Amino acid sequence: MGRRSVLPALCLLLLLAWGQPGAAQAAPADPPRAPSTVYAASPALAPGAITVHPYGQLQQSDSLDDYDTSPAASIADPLEPWNRFWFHFNDIFYLYVAKPAYNAWVFVTPHQLRSGLKNFFSNALFPMRFVNNILQFRFLEAGVEFGRFFINTTTTLGFADVxxxxxxxxxxxxxxxxxxxxxxxxxxxxxxxxxxxxxxxSSVRDSVGRVGDCFTDPFFYVYPWELATSSELALRFNALGDVLPLYEDLNSAAVDPYIAMREAYINFRNSQVKH
Incomplete structure (x- = not known):
């Protein structure tokens, strides 16, 4: 199979989205949905009980325990049985595979190296941020991204966020x-x-977006594709320190972590689009 046909599918299996001010047009609001179309007894989160904002901040309202007040406005979830299966699969993978492996990585690797690799990866993904700013007609933000990339690349090859x-x-x-x-x-x-x-x-829109992001990812054009994929997976693994603490906090914040994760993700992405 050719690398061009394989990489989009592999990119879809990569972790993490990069997430800005001044939305040109916000997406239409999704209609209110019951908290669970499959598990009717599952508790409903009060509106605004859990929100995740840009920069990875988790906030909980004082009424977090008041589950049965009213269903939260959310996204349609017709694949809930499928989604719950993979949610539990991912939960086991993150907590019992990825977390111990990352802790071992932290133990044997100095902070300076981990930080340098994270900065290098973020700097390498400049084309994704730059192109999407252009597509949103946010030319000043695109200029800022270019300036950051130029400074960091010419001074430290991107290993430090100068x-x-x-x-x-x-x-x-x-x-x-x-x-x-x-x-x-x-x-x-x-x-x-x-x-x-x-x-x-994720959602249908964000899944399509992840495939589109592959074409602005420099690793997509690295040959052979095995080297490109392994390199990007390793760099994303190195950045798990930004994801795991938030994931654990969110997972323990509600009686039904699946619903909490769903609400937090949609609120987070909506805030990114509107910000």
Missing amino acids: AKGKKTIVPVDPTGEDFGQTLGRWGIGHGFYVVWPFIGP
Whole structure:
């Protein structure tokens, strides 16, 4: 099988989305849904009980334990049995495989190396952020992204975030833009909720966005594809330190972690599109 036909599918199995201010057009709101179409006795989260904001901040309202007040407005979830199966699969994988492996990585690797690799990977994904800013007609933000990339690449080859903390003409989220956000700013709704193995929560729109992001990922053009895929997976594994603590906090924040994860993901992506 050719690398061009294999890599989009492999990119769809990679972890993590990179996530900005001034939305041109927010996606239409999804209609309110019952908290669970399969498990009727599953508790409902009160609206706003759990929200995740850009920069990976988890917030819980004071009414988090008041589950039965009213169903939260959410996304359609017609594949809930499928999604719950993969949610539990991912839960086992993250907590009993990825977490111990990452802890071992942290134990044998100095912080400077882990930080350098994380900065290098973020810098390498500059084309994704730059192109999606252009597609959203956010030309000032695109200029900021280019300036960051130029400074970090010419000074440290991207292994240090030299541009971090520099005052810019417009504020830009360090995580940047992705194609799923671009589709949201164009007015395309989530569709329905879906959970992918290893990737985690997503939606039809964001799944399409992940495939689109492959074409702005420099690793897509590395040959052979085995080297490209293994390199990107290793770099994403190195960045798990930003994901695992938030995942564990969110997983323990509600009686039904599946619903909590679904609500938090959709709120997070909506806030990214609108921010």
